[in-house]
Amino acid sequence: MKKILQRDETFYESIINKGYSRRDFLKFATYMTAFMGLEHSMVGQLVKTMETKKRIPVIWEHFQECTGCSESFIKSDHPLVADVILDTISLDYTDTLMAAAGHNAEGAKQASMKENYGKYILVVEGAIPTKDGGVYCTIAGRTAVEILKESAAGAAAILAFGSCSAWGGVQAASPNPTGSVPVDAIIKDKPIIKVPGCPPISEVMTGVVLHYALFGSIPELDSEGRPKQFYGKRVHDSCYRRPYFDAGLYAESFDSEEAKKGYCLYKLGCRGPVTYNSCGTTGWNNGVSFPIKSGYPCIGCSENNFWDNGPFYERLENIPGMGIEATADKIGKIVLGAAAGGAAIHAVATNIFKKKEIDENIAMGEINEQNLNE
Numbered sequence: 001m002k003k004i005l006q007r008d009e010t011f012y013e014s015i016i017n018k019g020y021s022r023r024d025f026l027k028f029a030t031y032m033t034a035f036m037g038l039e040h041s042m043v044g045q046l047v048k049t050m051e052t053k054k055r056i057p058v059i060w061e062h063f064q065e066c067t068g069c070s071e072s073f074i075k076s077d078h079p080l081v082a083d084v085i086l087d088t089i090s091l092d093y094t095d096t097l098m099a100a101a102g103h104n105a106e107g108a109k110q111a112s113m114k115e116n117y118g119k120y121i122l123v124v125e126g127a128i129p130t131k132d133g134g135v136y137c138t139i140a141g142r143t144a145v146e147i148l149k150e151s152a153a154g155a156a157a158i159l160a161f162g163s164c165s166a167w168g169g170v171q172a173a174s175p176n177p178t179g180s181v182p183v184d185a186i187i188k189d190k191p192i193i194k195v196p197g198c199p200p201i202s203e204v205m206t207g208v209v210l211h212y213a214l215f216g217s218i219p220e221l222d223s224e225g226r227p228k229q230f231y232g233k234r235v236h237d238s239c240y241r242r243p244y245f246d247a248g249l250y251a252e253s254f255d256s257e258e259a260k261k262g263y264c265l266y267k268l269g270c271r272g273p274v275t276y277n278s279c280g281t282t283g284w285n286n287g288v289s290f291p292i293k294s295g296y297p298c299i300g301c302s303e304n305n306f307w308d309n310g311p312f313y314e315r316l317e318n319i320p321g322m323g324i325e326a327t328a329d330k331i332g333k334i335v336l337g338a339a340a341g342g343a344a345i346h347a348v349a350t351n352i353f354k355k356k357e358i359d360e361n362i363a364m365g366e367i368n369e370q371n372l373n374e
């Protein structure tokens with residue numbers, strides 16, 4: 001109930017009351033402005049919004065899921081990323097994180113939904129099972145379908161957080177025994193922002209909520225319902241192993257010297273070329289790493305149906321949108337045989353040059369992640 005009593009605070013007051021300094025606050029505003037893809041000149045506006053606007057109530061439902069999304073969120077390395085939702089933006093109900101339980105918890109949710117009808121953001125984590133009357137996920141004796149419909153009715157917008165609520169997730173894998181569906185299969189009359197990833201990146205959720213506070217509207221979405229500023233690029237477009245891909249240098253096995261040296265993981269099944277997410281630019285754990293940097297191919301965890309899209313460790317057949325429409329094998333053949341004309345020859349020459357350059361650098365022990373990013 002403490003959170004409800006504090007709702008009249010502004011974002012800024014909450015942050016300061018929590019013990020952060022003004023400097024921390026300004027650093028956070030600068031960081032989030034950049035992360036949200038806004039011009040640097042917007043920092044002042046974000047600061048003003050957070051200083052003057054009242055917090056936005058958030059109701060956070062958990063359905064069929066592994067709770068990895070919450071884990072990812074609360075473990076965000078930038079302290080204010082999680083705090084801005086958990087403390088600053090009045091999180092009125094989350095059955096996983098709140099201290100209250102049972103009737104107290106459910107009563108607090110009902111009170112908040114009533115008081116903030118039409119104004120709160122509903123976060124949904126997990127898919128919704130529909131088979132057999134929805135019995136495969138019940139909370140406080142009610143099905144996820146019923147709870148979702150009730151919570152969605154008074155929401156200003158719904159944030160489908162994680163691939164389960166955005167697409168159905170692993171529990172929707174064939175033969176989908178519980179009839180799991182994503183939020184937008186049930187709720188049709190509310191703006192739904194999909195923040196996929198299994199789990200998604202914490203900053204994206206905070207960015208969406210701050211965007212809503214700043215502009216009073218949801219961010220621009222792509223045709224799949226994802227915020228463009230975070231899902232506009234493929235993992236492949238910002239991958240630090242990309243020079244190896246372009247040069248036709250692929251690791252053939254996980255334990256090979258090439259894998260350790262940073263060769264491209266395409267032949268080990270990497271889905272980076274068909275996956276839209278910010279992993280390559282933001283990284284995880286405050287940018288420390290992401291799957292590919294840890295030596296593991298991207299499994300496309302933010303894409304619809306990634307769980308049934310063929311075996312994880314088999315190479316993709318086709319790579320769309322590469323300039324040269326071809327599989328990496330074909331690109332490799334072109335490099336070897338120089339059997340193409342026009343634009344392809346230019347690409348070949350570039351690749352051969354890059355390959356030679358990388359080989360030489362490897363031989364000299366000079367290549368490292370920093371100069372690959374340059």
Ligand code: FSX
Nearest residue numbers: 065067068069162163198
């Ligand atoms: Fe799904 Fe989130 Fe994957 Fe897990 O709750 S997106 S299974 S990380 O946790 O919903």
Ligand code: SF4
Nearest residue numbers: 239242264265270272
């Ligand atoms: Fe990176 Fe994967 Fe693309 Fe290779 S295929 S460059 S490892 S995203």
Ligand code: F3S
Nearest residue numbers: 277279298299300301
């Ligand atoms: Fe997921 Fe691929 Fe990023 S597996 S975490 S989208 S690198």
